[in-house]
Amino acid sequence: MNEGFAEKAAAAGCEVIGQRRLCSLTTFKVGGECGGVVAPRSAGSCAALVRLLNEYGEDYFVIGKGSNIIADDRGIKRLIVLIGEEMSDISLLPGGEGIVCGAGASVIAASVFAQKQALTGFEFAYGIPGTVGGAVFMNAGAYGGEIKDIILYADAVDRESGEIRRFSPGEMGLSYRHSVFMEEERYIIVSAAFALGKGDSAAIKAQMDDIMQRRRDKQPLDYPSAGSTFKRPEGSYASLLIDQxxxxxxxxxxAQVSEKHCGFVINKGGATFDDIIGLMKSVRETVIEKTGYILDPEPVILTDRTDTGL
Ligand SMILES: Cc1cc2nc3c(=O)[nH]c(=O)nc-3n(C[C@H](O)[C@H](O)[C@H](O)COP(=O)(O)OP(=O)(O)OC[C@H]3O[C@@H](n4cnc5c(N)ncnc54)[C@H](O)[C@@H]3O)c2cc1C
Known part of the structure; x- marks a missing residue:
């Protein structure tokens, strides 16, 4: 990272973390070096950072908790803009019928905050190990709910202008594991607000505990992974097809197709990027050959290689 840039980023209110390996920033625990890591501490410092990155012509990639990323162990040249704990405030919306979260807040913390305020609607997300920004980015969902059902608005920095823009639910184009934010790498989500209903705190907690138990029973949470490896194809389930x-x-x-849940590829120990991608390619080919279904990867593949074949 350029020294002048680092000084200016710090002056703009960012934490300049410097070099970190991508395996330490992602839940799959795979990934080499990057061009350095910078973490804004507020929406304003994120906007200032974007303007600085544009001024210096620095290419960059945004990471939250790295729970939906398969990173190349050859590393990447780009800088990482980390939207994490530095931007994780959660508070009640005026009127109390919802919450507003910094994009770096964990989804789990947001669910717990809502439950403590006796607000219902966020229970489905309890256990999703990402940030609020990452969850909005891909319209995260589980157990019959998705971000789309509760989102009120999201604020995001436009990477071209460095200005903060507010998106209404309609403008976010949210559908199954999809949003406008995914279509072009143009926005950094800095906060999001959610409309929730009044509920009973104990009943909400019971539902969250039930969801967490179902996750523990079904998912290979003892091993590093990026969650579901393939999206649900129209008319079937990836895990069912892989099992069949x-x-x-x-x-x-x-890298292994989990014996506990076929929808997860796990890092059994020492998996490389090539192991994971190679395994995903084989699974995909076999499933097409035997069932005709095409499986598309759900996690983002973070690499400088021009083509991974997936
Ligand atoms: C064990 C396990 C279980 C999981 N279960 C579920 C589940 O039930 N449902 C589900 O939907 N997902 C699930 N996931 C996947 C993952 O947790 C979600 O996709 C989560 O929303 C990703 O958030 P993140 O902060 O980790 O994003 P990251 O992995 O850091 O980033 C993913 C993508 O989002 C972009 N991004 C992240 N933050 C921002 C931001 N602030 N602004 C703009 N772009 C951003 C990144 O650039 C990247 O392209 C699971 C993952 C694991 C490991």
Whole structure:
């Protein structure tokens, strides 16, 4: 990272973290070096950082908790803008019928905050190990709910102008694991507000505990992963198709189709980027050949390579 740039980023209210390996920033625990890490401490410092990045012509990638990313262990040249704990405030909306969260707040913390305020609607997301920004970016969902059902607005920095813009739900184009934010890398989400209903705190907690238990029972949470490896294809389920094709436990190097849940590829230990991508390619080919269904990867593949074949 350029020294002059680092000084100006710090002056703009960002924490300049410097070099970190991507394996320490992602839940799959795979990934090499990057061009350095900078974490804004507020929406304003994020906007100032964007203007600075544009001035210096620096290319960058945004990371929250890295729970939906498969990062290349050859590393990437780009800088990482980390939207994390520095931007994780959660508060009640005026009137108390919802909450507003910094994009770096964890989804789990947002669910717990809502429950403590006896607000219902966020229970479905309890256990999703990402940030609010990451959840809005991909319209995260689980157990019959999705971000789309509760979002009121999101504020995002326009990477071209460095200005903050407010998006209404209609402007976000939210559908299954999709948003306008995914279509072009143009916005950094800095906060989001959610409309929630009045409920009973104990009943909300009971539902959240039930959801967490279902996750623990079904998902391979003891191993690093990026969650569901493939999106649900129209008319079926990725995990069902993978299981039907006899791929449970299928292994390439340190990467494995989880024996507990075929929808997850896990890092059994020492998995490389090539192991994971190679395994995903084989799974995809076998599923197309045997069932005709095409599986599209759900996680973002973070690499400087021009083509991974996925
Ligand atoms: C064990 C496990 C279980 C999971 N269960 C679920 C589940 O039930 N439902 C579900 O939907 N997902 C699930 N996931 C996937 C993941 O947790 C979600 O996709 C989550 O929303 C990603 O948030 P993140 O902060 O980790 O994003 P990251 O992985 O850091 O980033 C993912 C993408 O979002 C972009 N992004 C992140 N933050 C911002 C921001 N502030 N502004 C703009 N772009 C941003 C990144 O650039 C990247 O393209 C699971 C993952 C794991 C490991």
């Amino acid at each position: 094709c006899g791929l449970k436990g299928f292994t390439v190097g340190g």
